[in-house]
Amino acid sequence: MSTRRVQALCLAGFSLLAGHAAAVEPAGAVLQPPAAVTTFDDGRAPIQQIFASYRPLLEQGWSLDVVYESQPAGTDVALPIIALRSPLQGPAIWLFTGIHGEEPAGPNAVASLVDDLAALGRERPVVLLPLCNPHGYARNWRYLNIPVYSETIEGSSVGDSSHLLPQPDQSDTARAAVASSPEAEALGRYVIEMSATYPPEVSIDLHEDNLIEKGYVYSQGERGAEDPLALAARQVLEQTGIPLEMNGRTRFDEEIVNGVIGPVTDSSIDELMSSRWIIVDGKVQAGPGARTVLVFETPAKNTTLNQRIEAHKALIRSQLAVTD
Numbered sequence: 001m002s003t004r005r006v007q008a009l010c011l012a013g014f015s016l017l018a019g020h021a022a023a024v025e026p027a028g029a030v031l032q033p034p035a036a037v038t039t040f041d042d043g044r045a046p047i048q049q050i051f052a053s054y055r056p057l058l059e060q061g062w063s064l065d066v067v068y069e070s071q072p073a074g075t076d077v078a079l080p081i082i083a084l085r086s087p088l089q090g091p092a093i094w095l096f097t098g099i100h101g102e103e104p105a106g107p108n109a110v111a112s113l114v115d116d117l118a119a120l121g122r123e124r125p126v127v128l129l130p131l132c133n134p135h136g137y138a139r140n141w142r143y144l145n146i147p148v149y150s151e152t153i154e155g156s157s158v159g160d161s162s163h164l165l166p167q168p169d170q171s172d173t174a175r176a177a178v179a180s181s182p183e184a185e186a187l188g189r190y191v192i193e194m195s196a197t198y199p200p201e202v203s204i205d206l207h208e209d210n211l212i213e214k215g216y217v218y219s220q221g222e223r224g225a226e227d228p229l230a231l232a233a234r235q236v237l238e239q240t241g242i243p244l245e246m247n248g249r250t251r252f253d254e255e256i257v258n259g260v261i262g263p264v265t266d267s268s269i270d271e272l273m274s275s276r277w278i279i280v281d282g283k284v285q286a287g288p289g290a291r292t293v294l295v296f297e298t299p300a301k302n303t304t305l306n307q308r309i310e311a312h313k314a315l316i317r318s319q320l321a322v323t324d
């Protein structure tokens with residue numbers, strides 16, 4: 001049994017005690033990153049404040065899982081990649097933010113909507129992975145190994161799922177023999193294991209892009225660009241005044257139709273969430289298979305952080321309302 005599996009069992013202990021005050025303290029301790037960890041200052045909330053914002057969920061019986069203690073090269077302390085699960089189990093909404101550390105709008109929006117998420121969690125199952133790359137958030141690094149996107153150095157993304165996804169032309173072989181980082185391996189395993197009790201119906205992943213002036217929505221699920229939740233999200237972005245690229249191609253040469261991009265093969269955790277079949281330890285097995293998988297890309301170029309946080313808050317609120 002690997003260290004990560006042991007952590008997975010420890011988190012089960014929290015869930016057994018969930019709802020009891022005794023459980024809040026050990027789990028609550030996870031929500032206190034060392035004060036010495038400083039956060040890149042562009043107006044984003046300090047990482048200590050972000051973690052503390054999740055406490056009300058513990059007080060309302062949510063379970064806290066430590067997916068992995070992340071300490072990339074060049075950092076001094078480990079910071080936990082956490083997941084929070086609602087007391088209700090069953091077909092669930094999954095929400096990811098902070099996969100890319102230089103995209104602070106999503107994590108800041110979630111931190112200010114914890115009460116809304118708690119209310120949603122009383123109605124239906126929710127799995128929240130609110131800060132998937134904690135050191136990336138603190139130091140404004142997109143990846144674990146390099147700060148920004150590079151055409152020459154491969155960025156190691158915590159969301160890389162290439163080791164779990166089949167090759168497009170060879171359905172029984174994974175695209176990569178091993179995970180690109182322990183963080184990516186732990187996140188992938190967590191998604192697969194937790195999909196048994198919280199099978200994803202809807203998966204939402206909040207991103208930004210500081211190289212674009214107009215945003216768009218990826219719709220990775222089976223309805224692709226026709227998914228009504230994708231179209232609703234596009235409307236919300238329009239209403240919040242975020243400029244949208246309605247038609248054309250992304251900087252990765254993907255086709256945009258009415259502000260939405262249909263399923264793409266990008267080896268992301270979003271592709272994993274939508275996959276019906278995956279490869280685990282060399283064997284084909286059923287994947288999470290979420291019907292709706294949305295990835296929001298708001299433009300960070302020429303848009304203030306506050307505007308982007310407000311747009312992400314509106315997106316989260318609208319998706320909670322639409323899917324309720």
Ligand SMILES: [Zn+2]
Pocket residue numbers: 099100103207208209
């Ligand atoms: Zn991103």
